[in-house]
Every structure is written in C-alpha cells, then in structure tokens.
Amino acid sequence: MHDDNNYTKLASLFICIMITIIKLSLSLSKSQRYSGYYGVRGKAIIVSALQHELVHKSGITRSDTHPLDELTFIQTILVPECSILLN
Secondary structure (H helix, E strand, O other), X not given: OHHHHHHHHHHHHHHXXXXXXXXXHXXXXXXXXXXXXXXXXXXXXXXXXXXHHHHHXXXXXXXXXXXXXXXXXXXXXXXXXXXXXXX
C-alpha cells in the first residue's frame, strides 16, 4: 500500500509539472521550442524545475523514489520523459 501511495503522489506531481512545462513551451515561438535534443543547459533547466517542484516544494524523499535517490530518479526517469513529451 505504501508503494501505491508513493506512485500516485509521484504520478500526480509529474502530470502537474508536465502541464506547466507544456504551457511554457507553447508560449514560445515554434522555432524557439522545437528541439530534438536539449543539451546540457536544457537538461540543467529541466532538472532544476523538477527538483524545485518535487523535492523542495512537494517534499519527496528517498523513500518515495526507492530504490533510487531523489536526484538519480529525476535525472534517469523524469528528465528523459520530459524531453520526450516536449518534442
């Protein structure tokens, strides 16, 4: 049950973050938002936004992202998903 609650919490937060990122992306011109690869700077921006929303604002912990720590979870799971959804 504990794992289901963590999954639901993370899924809800991820959806909220993606909606925000999509809204920001749509506010840019087509040439500004189109990219197949976001590079080191783009990755840093996405990681920073996800850390702010998930770790600092929502307070997820290692127990929520077990077996990964929060940063590894963000970098290996959420950043690739964000970049796929932004294309």
